[in-house]
Amino acid sequence: MRNVFKVLISSCLVLGLNTAWADKIEVALAKNLGDTANSNYCIDMPGGQEKADPTRDLRAYTCYTDQGFVGFDHAMDSEAIAKGQFHMTGFDVCMQAKGSAMGSAIAAKDCDESNALQNFNLQADMTIRLASENKLCLTVGDEVSYGRHGPGGHEIRAITLQSCSEDRASHQQWVLRDSVE
Numbered sequence: 459m460r461n462v463f464k465v466l467i468s469s470c471l472v473l474g475l476n477t478a479w480a481d482k483i484e485v486a487l488a489k490n491l492g493d494t495a496n497s498n499y500c501i502d503m504p505g506g507q508e509k510a511d512p513t514r515d516l517r518a519y520t521c522y523t524d525q526g527f528v529g530f531d532h533a534m535d536s537e538a539i540a541k542g543q544f545h546m547t548g549f550d551v552c553m554q555a556k557g558s559a560m561g562s563a564i565a566a567k568d569c570d571e572s573n574a575l576q577n578f579n580l581q582a583d584m585t586i587r588l589a590s591e592n593k594l595c596l597t598v599g600d601e602v603s604y605g606r607h608g609p610g611g612h613e614i615r616a617i618t619l620q621s622c623s624e625d626r627a628s629h630q631q632w633v634l635r636d637s638v639e
Contacts, residue, residue, distance in 0.1 A: 481636075482547055483539075484532040486521055487598055488584055488631040491615075499598055499615060501553065503531040503546065503566055512549045512566045515556075518598040518615040519605070528636065536634065542577045542589060545569055552576045555619055558591045562619045584631035585622055595622040595630040 487499040502519035503510035510531035522529045530548040538545035544553035552569040554576045555562045570576060577589040578596070586596040597620035605612035622630060 481536060482528055482533040483536045483634045483636050484521065484528045485534055485539075485544065485586070486633050486635060487518060487629070488633045489628040491598065491628065499613070500529070500532045501534075501544070501564075501617065502529075503549065505531065508548070510549065512546075512551050516553060516564045516566055516617055518617050520612045520614075539580060539634065542579055543569065543571060544576075544578055544586075553578065555588055555594075558588060558594070558619075560594060560620055562594075564596065564617045564619070580632070580634075584633065586630075586632050587622065588619055591619070593622055594619040595626075596632065597626060598629045600629075 485501045490498050498521045499518035500521040502517055503512055504514040504517060505511040508530050521532070531546075533547045535545040535547050538552075546552065546566060549566065550569070551566040554565050554567040554573065556565050556575075558575065567573075567576070574590040575588070579587050579589050579592070581587055588594045588596075597618055599616035599618065601615065603614045605614060620626065620630070
């Protein structure tokens with residue numbers, strides 16, 4: 459049932475339907491990549507909840523399933539996503555590519571709808587693409603590091619723009635959800 463909900467929200471956003479009922483959501487990688495049961499990755503701000511640091515690059519961090527709600531440093535506005543901007547509500551910043559070339563990191567910056575590096579499209583194939591470079595997808599890296607509790611705790615991976623590829627679908631397909639599993 460939860461997977462149906464994820465696909466429904468993604469479909470609503472891609473089609474531009476009203477998703478006001480899903481105000482604050484998290485953007486999570488669709489596939490579990492890690493070795494632990496809690497290895498779904500969310501777009502995250504380094505630090506932790508209200509103490510996160512919006513000046514550092516965004517990353518993929520294992521979602522907070524142990525908390526049962528969308529984390530402060532993960533929360534995004536579903537209506538803004540439907541319009542192409544990934545607004546992180548807790549810090550009032552938006553996801554921004556640090557460039558429009560393959561390998562560009564992703565940062566959090568003051569929201570500016572006119573900034574092409576903040577305009578992303580959630581596609582029907584579940585990829586998030588930079589609108590100005592539609593062949594570049596938001597991609598979770600292969601290398602794993604660990605949070606303060608070390609191996610067995612939360613996992614961290616880089617997020618960069620990479621060429622969209624079916625071979626990398628497990629690292630490039632995203633879902634939107636209003637609570638964690």
